[in-house]
Amino acid sequence: MKNSEQAMEALLAGLRDAEAPAGMERRILKAVEDCRSARSRSSWRRLRPAWLRTPTRPAAAPPWAWGVEFGFGLAGTVAVVLAVALAVSKSVSQPHPIVHGSAEPKQRPRPSEARAAAARAAAVQTAVQVAVEEHAQPLPARFLVGATEKRGRTNARPVAILSDSDSIALSEMRAASRPAPPEPLSRQEKLLLQIAHQGDPKELVKLDPASWAAQVAEEDMEFQKFFATSTRGDHE
Amino acid sequence: MALSSIESAGSDIDLAALVETYSALLFRVAHSVLRSRAEAEDVVQDVFVRVIEHRLRLLAVRDMRVWLIRIAWNLALDRRRRIQPEQFDDAFAESLIARDMPADEALEEAQRMKSVLRELERLPEKERHVLLLSAIGELGTREMAQLLGKSESAVRALLFRARTRLRERLEKGGCVS
DSSP: OHHHHHHHHHHHHHHHTOOOOTTHHHHHHHHHHHHHHHHHHSTHHHHSOGGGSOOOOOSSSOHHHHHHHHHHHHHHHHHHHHHHHHHHHHHHHSOOOOOTTOOOTTOOOOHHHHHHHHHHHHHHHHHHHHHHHHHOOOOOHHHHHHHHHHHHOSOOGGGGGSOHHHHHHHHHHTSOOOOOOOOOOOHHHHHHHHHHHHOOHHHHHHHSHHHHHHHHHHHHHHHHHHHHHHHHHHHO | OOOHHHHHSSSOOOHHHHHHHHHHHHHHHHHHHHOOHHHHHHHHHHHHHHHHHTGGGGGGOSOHHHHHHHHHHHHHHHHHHHHOGGGGHHHHHHHTSOTTSOHHHHHHHHHHHHHHHHHHHHSOHHHHHHHHHHHHSSOOHHHHHHHHTOOHHHHHHHHHHHHHHHHHHHHHHTOOO
16 A cells, blocks of 8 residues: 555656756747747738737727627628729720731720820821822722721720731832932933023924924025125125 | 837736746745656746737736746646656665665665656546645745635645545555565
């Protein structure tokens, strides 16, 4: 009886007197600090607003204050969730912007896009008409897609079919021809230029062979008449 | 150790002071269940990690001492299911032997301690728990009743039956000469 009691007490005393390992507190504090650092890195908790956190009851507040505060917090949460849901549903119900060529009559582009597209279409159409008149050559059909569809469709977005490279090629094509560099004129050209600018009747007559011949004949006749009369008078 | 951020993060609890005040007690609580110093230290560390996790609720804790002991107790019981503490009984029994004891007597005493530990483990769970908590020596009947969720009279009755049963089994088994 005594030995069993002693053995039991010795064992319980051994459990009671168990000493913590040396440095246990320091290791525990270090581990807790590491844990705190790891938790602070997951910053999602910081992003939560204050009213979403777990409410704590202030010591001085009445018992119903905690309930009221939590109720307001819950109501705010529900309001935010409903607002987000409404915004999402509205964004889903709105028509999406039209992509290349998928024109639907009931869908209208945004005003800014429509204005820009119309301006581009008008410029391209004018350029095409000028080019056709100047060169009298039909343009490739791909250049005319935007201009032709613009009249029949409210959605002018397909004009964007003309890419930037096509626009550059078109502008180069319809650019005005530049004059050749000046060359030295021949003598005949200089005479023609002088005649055209002066308008001298004698010079103009030279251009007409018949008039030129008649003038030459008249001058010869006057020459013969003059010398004939002068020689006749000298002899006399 | 920079723990000011912990202390200001939602509660006024000074964790360094908590560790300094309760770590030894919590170690003994865990060691009584596990009988391994390393495992008990891990349990104490886990206790304070739980404190960090639940720091926002610490103000609602009425008795910090009982709350911490309950956490350590439950964590130790959970760990006990995984590690089989019987493997540590030999080392613990040898640690109870006085160093100046002759070798043959020390061996005999170690065998007696292991027999007591074995009979202790054979006690009904509730009686064993009350006996282990009382062995810590720092817990009153009221605190043990709070920990185990029983009345104080039930705890006293369990403690009396545990000691009586353990003594009878030790005498009947002939382990104690």
